[in-house]
Structure formats: C-alpha cells, structure tokens
Amino acid sequence: MSELAISLKDVRKSFGRTEIIRGVNLDIPRGQRHAMIGPNGAGKTTMFNLISGRFPVTSGTIALNGRATDGLAPQEINRLGLSRSFQITSIFPRMTVFENIRCGLLWARGYRYSFWHLLGGQRALNEEADQLLERLNLHTRRNVMAGLLSYAEQRALEIGITVAGGANVILLDEPTAGMSHSETDYAVALIRSVTEGKTLLMVEHDMSVVFGLADVITVLVYGEIIASGPPAEIRASKAVQEAYLGTEAA
Amino acid sequence: MTTQSLPRENVAANGGTDLMRRVLPWVIAVAVMLLVPWLFYNWNTGRHSGFVLTMMSEIGLMAIFALSFNMQMGQTGLLSFGHAILFGLGGYCTAHALNGVKAGTFWWPSELIPLIGGFGGLAFGIAFGWVATKQRATAFAMITMGLGELVAACALMFMGFFGGEGGISTDRVTNTSIFKLVYDLFGLDYRSLGINYSTPWQVYCLVVAWAVIATLLMRLQTQTPLGRIANATRDNFERVQFVGYDPARVRFYQFALSGFFAGIAGGLYCLVYEIITFDTVAAAKSATALLAAYIGGAGGFFGPILGTILVVLLQSGVSLLSNAWLLYVGVLFIVMVMYAPGGIIGIIAQHIPIVRIGRMSELIVPYIRVLLPGVLLVFGFVLLVELTSFTTIGAAQGKHFKIGIYVVDPNTFLPWTLGAAALVLGVVWLRLESRVFRRKWDALIEDAKAKGAML
Numbered sequence: 001m002s003e004l005a006i007s008l009k010d011v012r013k014s015f016g017r018t019e020i021i022r023g024v025n026l027d028i029p030r031g032q033r034h035a036m037i038g039p040n041g042a043g044k045t046t047m048f049n050l051i052s053g054r055f056p057v058t059s060g061t062i063a064l065n066g067r068a069t070d071g072l073a074p075q076e077i078n079r080l081g082l083s084r085s086f087q088i089t090s091i092f093p094r095m096t097v098f099e100n101i102r103c104g105l106l107w108a109r110g111y112r113y114s115f116w117h118l119l120g121g122q123r124a125l126n127e128e129a130d131q132l133l134e135r136l137n138l139h140t141r142r143n144v145m146a147g148l149l150s151y152a153e154q155r156a157l158e159i160g161i162t163v164a165g166g167a168n169v170i171l172l173d174e175p176t177a178g179m180s181h182s183e184t185d186y187a188v189a190l191i192r193s194v195t196e197g198k199t200l201l202m203v204e205h206d207m208s209v210v211f212g213l214a215d216v217i218t219v220l221v222y223g224e225i226i227a228s229g230p231p232a233e234i235r236a237s238k239a240v241q242e243a244y245l246g247t248e249a250a
Numbered sequence: 251m252t253t254q255s256l257p258r259e260n261v262a263a264n265g266g267t268d269l270m271r272r273v274l275p276w277v278i279a280v281a282v283m284l285l286v287p288w289l290f291y292n293w294n295t296g297r298h299s300g301f302v303l304t305m306m307s308e309i310g311l312m313a314i315f316a317l318s319f320n321m322q323m324g325q326t327g328l329l330s331f332g333h334a335i336l337f338g339l340g341g342y343c344t345a346h347a348l349n350g351v352k353a354g355t356f357w358w359p360s361e362l363i364p365l366i367g368g369f370g371g372l373a374f375g376i377a378f379g380w381v382a383t384k385q386r387a388t389a390f391a392m393i394t395m396g397l398g399e400l401v402a403a404c405a406l407m408f409m410g411f412f413g414g415e416g417g418i419s420t421d422r423v424t425n426t427s428i429f430k431l432v433y434d435l436f437g438l439d440y441r442s443l444g445i446n447y448s449t450p451w452q453v454y455c456l457v458v459a460w461a462v463i464a465t466l467l468m469r470l471q472t473q474t475p476l477g478r479i480a481n482a483t484r485d486n487f488e489r490v491q492f493v494g495y496d497p498a499r500v501r502f503y504q505f506a507l508s509g510f511f512a513g514i515a516g517g518l519y520c521l522v523y524e525i526i527t528f529d530t531v532a533a534a535k536s537a538t539a540l541l542a543a544y545i546g547g548a549g550g551f552f553g554p555i556l557g558t559i560l561v562v563l564l565q566s567g568v569s570l571l572s573n574a575w576l577l578y579v580g581v582l583f584i585v586m587v588m589y590a591p592g593g594i595i596g597i598i599a600q601h602i603p604i605v606r607i608g609r610m611s612e613l614i615v616p617y618i619r620v621l622l623p624g625v626l627l628v629f630g631f632v633l634l635v636e637l638t639s640f641t642t643i644g645a646a647q648g649k650h651f652k653i654g655i656y657v658v659d660p661n662t663f664l665p666w667t668l669g670a671a672a673l674v675l676g677v678v679w680l681r682l683e684s685r686v687f688r689r690k691w692d693a694l695i696e697d698a699k700a701k702g703a704m705l
Contacts (some may be wrong), residue, residue, distance in 0.1 A: 052492065084492055092485040095478075103482045107494030107684040111475035113503050118473050165493060 004139065004171045005030045005199035006051060013050055013223075015044075015174035020046050022223035023060070028216075030168075033200045035214035036206075039243070043223045044203040045087055048173050051201070052084045053077040064169065066157045083167035087174045087203075089154045091145030091161065097138055100157055102129040104164030129164070135194065136160045137186075154182040156190060163194045170195050172202040176209050188212060192196065211235070219243065257549040276462070283310070283458045287451070296380040303450040304522065305566040309559055310454075311518040312542065316554035317468050318511035319539035324548035325472065326504045327484030328383075329391045332398025333512060333539050334380065336371045339401065340513025340532030342411060343370025345418040352424050360427045360447055364460050364517035371513015372506060379505035384498055386487060398533055405528035409646025417527030420520065423448045447521070457518050464514050469551060471507065480504045541579060545586050547593025556594045573647075574639045578632075603698035612694065616687045623683055633669035 006028040013021040018045045028034045036044050049055045051062055053074040064071050070079050092100050102125065109125055111117060119125070133139040136156050141149060146157060155175060163170060175191060176184045188209055191200070204210050210217060211231045218228040221243045227234055234240055253690070287306060290299035315337050322328040344367040352356050358366065382393040405412040423446050433440040446452050471477045479500050483490050487497040520526050529535065538561060539554075546557025561579060568575040590597050604610050640651040640660045651658040658665050698704055 054488075055551050073496065077497050078492055078494045086489075090486060090489045092482045092489065094485050095481055098476060099481075103478060103490075104493045106475050106479060113495075113499060115471055115474045115476040115478050115503070115507065117475055118470060119478060120473055120476065161489070161493065250297070 003029055004063070005032070006201065007066075008051075008062040009061045009063075011047075011050060011062060014058045019058075021050065021058075022116050024220075024223070024225055026218060026225060026228065028199060028201060030199055031197060033195070033213055034202070035210045035213045035217045035219060036201065036203050037205070037210055038220035040149060041222075043218045044172060046121055046223075047220065048084060048201075048203060050170055052171060055249065063214055078165075078167070081167050082169040082171065083162045084171035085158045085162045085163060085173055085175060087177065089151070089158055090156050091146045091154055093145065095146060096143050097146050097149065097157060098129060098133060098142045101132055101136075101160050101164055102126070104161035105129055105132075108165030108167075117147045132160055132164055136190065142228055148224065152179055152187070155179065155187065159187075159194065161189060163198075167198075169199045169201070172200065172204075172207060174203055176206050184209060259586040276466070278459065280462060283339075283461075284455070295594045298449075299452050300450055301566075303454045305562060307454050307457045307518075307522045307608065308566065309562045310457040311515045311522065312538065312562055313555045313558040314461055314518070315512055315515035316539045316542035316558045317465060317551075318508045318515065320467060320543045320548055320551075320554045321471070321480075321504060321508035321511070323540075323543055324553070325477065325484065326480040326501060328386065328505070329540075330499060330536070331391055331395035331533070331540075332378075333394070333508075334343075334533070334535030335398055335531045336375055336509040336512035337516040337519070337535060337539075338405070338526070339374045340367035340371035340509075340516030341520045341526040341530050342516075343367055343513070343525045344419060344517035345420045346411075348420040348422060348424065348520065348626070349418070351426055352421055357426060358424075359431070360422070360424055361456065361459075362428075363422075363424075363521060364456075364514045367517020367520065368510045368514040372510040373514060375506040375509020375512075376486060379509065382504050383501035386497070386501065390501075395533075398531070398536055401426050401531045402528060405531050412528060415528065417525050419525040422453065422524055423522050435522070455524055457522065458513060460518055464511050465555070468511055472551060476500065476503055476507075495501075499588055521563065541583050543593075545583060545593055547595030547597075549592050550595035550599065551592050553595035560594070572636060573641070573643045574635050581631075603703045604694050606703040607694075607698050607701050609694055609697065613690070616690045620680065620683045620687050623676050623679035624673050625676075627680055630669050630672030630674070630676050633665065634673060637665055637669060683697070 004027050008024050008026040011021055011024045012019060017038070024047065036047065038044055038160055050057050051064075053069060053072055053076070057070065064077065064080050067080060069080070072080075092103060095103070102119070103126060105125060106112075109128075111122075111125075115127070115200075130139065130142075133142055136159070138149075138153060138157060138160065141153065146154065149157060159172065159175060162172070174192065176187045179187060184206060191202075192213065202213070204213075214231060215232045216229060217231055219226050219234065219237075219240050226238050226243055227237050229237075284299060284391070286296040286297055287302055290302040291297075293301065315333075318336075319330065319333045322330050322333070342399050344363060347366040348356065348363060350356055378394075378397050382390055382397060385393060425446055427440075427447070429445050430440045430442055433443060445452060445567075447456065472481075479490065479495050482493075483495070483497045483500045490497050490500065516530065518527075519530060540559045542557035544557065545560055546555060547553030560582075564575055564579050564582075568578060572578070586593060592599065601610065601613075604613065636651060637658070637660045640649070640658075651660060660666075697703075
C-alpha cells in the first residue's frame with residue numbers, strides 16, 4: 001500500500017470551454033489533516049467532486065491509497081475507503097437520526113442489498129450506530145426525523161454519516177459554514193475526534209478552524225495551487241496574502 | 251414507523267407486551283376479514299353473499315397490489331404509471347399454469363397457485379426493471395408509462411399468451427389441494443372435507459391467507475437493509491452513493507421485488523375471477539393502485555390498504571348507485587392531493603400529538619361544525635352531478651332518478667336550484683367554519699409543541 005492517501009497528477013477539469021481546474025498536483029500522506037483554502041470560485045468544491053468521483057476528470061490522474069480511481073463510480077470510490085460530506089447539508093431528511101447513521105454503516109458492515117436480514121435484530125450494528133450517536137452528542141435526538149433537526153445538528157449528523165462506515169480518507173466540504181462561534185468550536189472538536197488517525201481533507205473558509213485543525217494547508221486560486229505547506233509557512237507567504245488572506249484581513 | 255429496535259433494556263422489560271402490541275393488530279385484522287362476510291350471510295338459504303365475498307376478495311388482492319405499488323412509490327420514490335403490467339402478467343402466468351395443472355401437464359398445489367403469479371411478476375419485474383430503473387424521477391415515470399402501453403398493446407396482438415380481447419379463461423378447481431395430499435397420505439376420504447376452492451368463500455379464505463402473508467413479508471422487507479436504503483435513495487439518491495450504494499441497483503431490486511408481490515395479487519385475481527383479460531395490464535389498473543396509494547397515504551406502510559378499501563367500496567358499492575362513481579373517485583383524489591397530501595394515514599398521524607397531550611376531545615365540536623357545511627357541500631355537488639348524469643347517460647338507459655321513493659325529474663327547475671344553492675352555501679359556510687377550526691387546531695398544535703409531544 002502506498003504511503004499517500006490521495007495523489008493528484010496534473011488534474012484538469014473543464015466545463016464546456018471553461019477550465020476550472022488547471023493542472024493540480026497534490027500529494028496527501030496518510031494520517032495528515034489537510035485543508036484547502038482559496039477565494040470563492042477557486043475550484044475547491046470541484047476538486048472535491050473530482051476526488052470523490054462525482055465528476056470525471058478531463059485529464060490527469062487521481063489515486064486513492066495508491067490505486068487510480070479514473071472511471072470509477074462514486075460508490076466504488078467510497079468502497080475503497082473514501083467518504084465525503086457536502087457543502088449544502090446532505091442527509092436523509094425523512095428518516096430518523098438513528099436510521100441516518102445506520103445507513104452510513106450498512107455497506108461497510110457487509111449488509112449490501114440484503115433483504116433477508118431484519119435490522120431490528122442486528123445487535124452489533126445497532127449498538128455501533130448508537131455509540132456513534134453518543135459521540136456526535138445526538139443520542140437524545142435519536143428517533144427524531146433528521147429533517148427536523150437544527151442546522152448545526154444536521155451538520156453534525158452529516159459528519160456522522162460520513163465517518164460511520166470507517167473510511168480512512170475523509171473529505172469535509174465547509175463543515176462549519178453558517179455556524180455560530182460556539183457551534184464552530186464544538187464542530188472542530190468533533191471533527192478532531194472522529195477523524196483521529198485518518199486522512200482528512202477539508203475545504204473551509206473560517207481561518208481559525210483551518211489554522212486550528214490543519215497540519216498542511218493548500219491554497220487554490222483560479223484552479224491552480226499557489227502554495228502548499230504548514231500553517232506557519234502559509235501565513236507568512238506573500239503570494240497567499242496577496243491572493244487571499246490579504247483581502248480577508250482588509 | 252414505530253417498529254424499529256428499541257433500546258435493549260426496554261425490550262427486556264416489555265418483551266411480552268411489546269410482542270402483543272405487534273401481533274395484536276394483525277390478529278384483529280384477520281378476525282375482521284373472516285367475520286365481516288358472516289354479517290351478510292343468508293341464514294335462510296345457507297349461502298354467503300356473492301357480492302360481498304367478491305368485493306372483499308377484490309379488497310384483499312388489490313391491497314396487495316397497492317402495497318406493492320407503494321414499495322416503489324412511497325418507499326423508493328419511484329412513481330410508476332405502468333405498475334399493472336406486473337399484476338396482469340402475473341395473472342396471465344397463473345391462468346396458463348392453472349390450465350396446465352387442470353390438463354395434467356404438471357402438478358402444483360392449489361394453495362400455492364398465487365406463487366406462480368408471484369414468480370411471473372418477479373421475472374417480468376426483473377426484465378422491465380432492468381430497463382426502467384436505470385433512470386429515476388420523471389424519466390422513470392415516462393419509461394413505465396411506455397412499458398405499460400407496450401404490454402397493453404401486446405396483449406391484443408399476441409393471441410397465444412394473452413388470448414386477445416377474450417382473455418384467458420380458466421378453472422380454479424384443480425383438485426390439487428395440499429389438504430388432499432395430507433388426507434390421501436392418511437388414507438382418509440378427502441371429499442368429506444370439501445375443500446376444492448369451488449365456492450367463493452373458500453377462495454376468499456385463500457385470498458385472506460395470501461393477503462396476510464404478502465403484507466407481512468412486505469412489512470418485514472421495509473426493515474431490511476435494502477428496504478432502508480430504498481428510503482434513503484428516495485430521500486437523497488446522491489448521498490446514498492457516498493455511503494457505498496448504487497442507487498440504480500437499489501431501485502432495480504426494489505422494482506423486481508415489488509413485481510413479485512404484484513404478481514401474487516394478479517394470481518389471486520385469476521383465482522377469484524377465473525378469467526384474465528387485457529384490462530388487467532391496462533393503464534386504468536395502474537391508476538387504481540396509484541389512487542389507492544395516494545388516497546390512503548403513500549407515506550405510511552398501511553396507507554395503501556386504507557386507500558384500497560375506500561376505492562374498492564366506491565368501485566363496487568357506489569357504482570351500483572351511480573353512473574358517476576368514477577367522477578367521485580377522481581374528485582376525492584384531487585381533494586386529497588390538494589388538502590391532505592399525506593392521505594388518510596397522514597390525517598390520522600397529524601392527530602397523534604393532540605391525542606398525546608390528551609386534548610382530542612376539544613376537537614369534537616369544531617369537527618361537527620365543519621362537518622355540517624361539508625355534508626351540505628357534498629350533497630349539493632352530488633345532486634348536481636347526478637342530475638347531469640341523469641339528463642345524459644341515465645336518460646339513455648331509461649332510468650329514473652330516485653331518492654328513496656321520491657322521483658326527481660331532472661327536467662324541472664327546482665332540483666337544480668336546490669343543488670346549486672346547497673353547493674354555494676356549503677362552500678361559503680365551510681370557509682368560515684374552517685377558519686374557526688384552523689385557529690383551534692393551531693392552538694392545540696402549539697400546545698403539543700410546547701409540551702414536546704410532536705416528535
């Protein structure tokens with residue numbers, strides 16, 4: 001197995017004539033917490049969609065744990081150990097919180113498309129889902145329809161669905177967007193705990209979150225990486241300040 | 251639904267009562283199904299009412315059909331306009347199998363005949379599902395509509411399998427009952443038992459047995475990994491991919507399984523009527539399942555059963571009284587979709603929080619107050635519809651419009667005025683009363699929210 005969780009080689013993506021991702025090379029070693037930042041429209045979410053298989057790349061290769069993923073469907077990439085969340089909350093609104101989490105577990109625990117197991121009797125599975133609910137601090141909301149949860153709770157639930165299956169590479173797209181300060185603090189602690197020992201790639205706008213969580217930060221501007229390195233280095237970089245941080249600070 | 255696993259200590263403490271709570275409704279349902287025909291039993295002639303038994307058999311088999319439709323609609327979010335092809339083709343398979351058994355080509359127990367319909371439905375479900383489930387939403391609906399038209403057209407073209415307009419007639423008395431097998435084994439006289447499914451009552455019992463088995467299996471299927479992931483696919487097909495599932499596969503399996511149950515319903519239809527014609531695969535049959543599921547409520551598992559009971563009662567009962575029964579079904583459907591998209595089961599569910607806080611009795615008076623103008627409105631509407639129908643179809647059939655012994659002449663001014671007045675007054679009055687009702691309702695729901703009874 002490769003030491004690299006994610007490896008991008010000259011990845012390009014065009015929509016029509018517009019090239020959104022313009023030749024990205026990026027290696028993320030196993031176990032790293034990696035943040036991708038950049039101004040709006042830089043192509044961060046597009047990068048996520050390429051890595052997770054939601055869109056095919058126009059050219060270049062993406063490898064997950066050393067295995068090329070071109071041509072694989074999102075579910076096949078997921079089965080190789082990559083899981084993601086979405087910028088706009090993506091849960092199962094008409095199912096209970098507990099069932100949401102359990103859905104995240106089913107494939108990973110080998111249930112596949114079974115119509116001969118009764119879920120009520122799958123003790124180990126249900127206990128695992130309940131334990132995760134407790135870690136997410138959602139156990140008091142266990143039997144509530146997920147669509148009725150508060151925004152912050154829904155975000156926490158989505159992180160739960162994302163990590164439930166035990167994927168070793170986790171992609172989180174703006175996990176704290178739209179949260180209050182206290183909610184953000186809570187979310188950061190949650191992300192830190194549930195991604196322990198895993199590779200994390202996140203897109204985030206909140207700089208306190210980015211500098212608090214990330215081992216390495218990559219700055220994406222107009223579909224190109226302009227800098228990549230430890231937080232201190234990124235903070236000091238002139239190019240980054242001009243392209244991105246400068247405008248935030250001003 | 252309430253049947254997902256409870257925390258363990260709960261189950262341990264309430265194991266017995268919990269089991270009772272789960273089993274009791276089923277026992278009651280079976281008891282009701284088996285007892286109701288006796289209310290119409292003619293003790294003088296010693297015969298069951300053929301009309302009632304046929305109607306209840308129809309309810310039983312159509313309930314299976316509507317539930318199988320809802321495996322796609324309510325559970326997986328797949329709106330099919332051609333679900334009857336699985337029902338009808340299952341029925342055709344059954345008819346041919348019955349004829350084969352009758353002719354001695356092969357042996358198959360009478361009790362398991364509907365299973366042949368099920369396997370037929372499953373086979374066609376796999377074939378059609380393979381085509382239709384590659385798509386979802388509108389595209390899926392369009393494909394199923396096309397498949398429905400295709401099969402309906404085939405039914406009139408391929409005489410060998412479908413028998414053309416005359417359909418395939420058959421004889422359900424095959425004398426291959428499992429009871430016969432058992433009696434023969436012990437050297438007893440089988441004829442003394444008299445079970446050969448020649449009477450409507452015996453067939454009805456078979457329908458009840460299969461309705462219970464099929465409903466139970468479909469109910470259990472909702473609690474399997476596939477059943478739950480089908481719900482998830484309905485809610486958010488994209489998210490499902492990122493937990494490892496292929497939504498097209500989920501749709502496919504769900505479609506094929508629903509074909510199995512639709513086929514069982516078709517097999518029972520074949521046994522009840524001993525004939526299967528092309529209208530069992532036609533669009534109108536598909537629409538019946540859709541109407542039943544929507545009117546009853548696609549959101550809850552048991553909704554389609556309630557819808558089926560209502561639709562079949564309208565179909566069999568009201569059709570005897572009125573030429574315009576289909577219009578009433580249509581209006582009911584529109585009213586439900588507009589004002590109660592959750593169907594009957596949705597209306598019931600909305601009351602649960604109010605029952606929880608123990609204030610249901612406060613709704614009795616407001617309900618009576620909306621019921622009065624409601625009755626007036628319906629009366630006016632029905633009167634106008636019937637008057638119209640009697641000036642057209644009714645006149646052609648030479649029928650007279652009677653209310654009790656009073657004969658209404660549709661060519662006079664009075665009944666039309668009365669109908670119009672009742673309708674207009676009913677609408678205006680209902681609007682006023684419904685505001686009062688709304689206020690009371692909102693207050694109760696507020697209270698339920700405050701007391702945390704909403705869930």
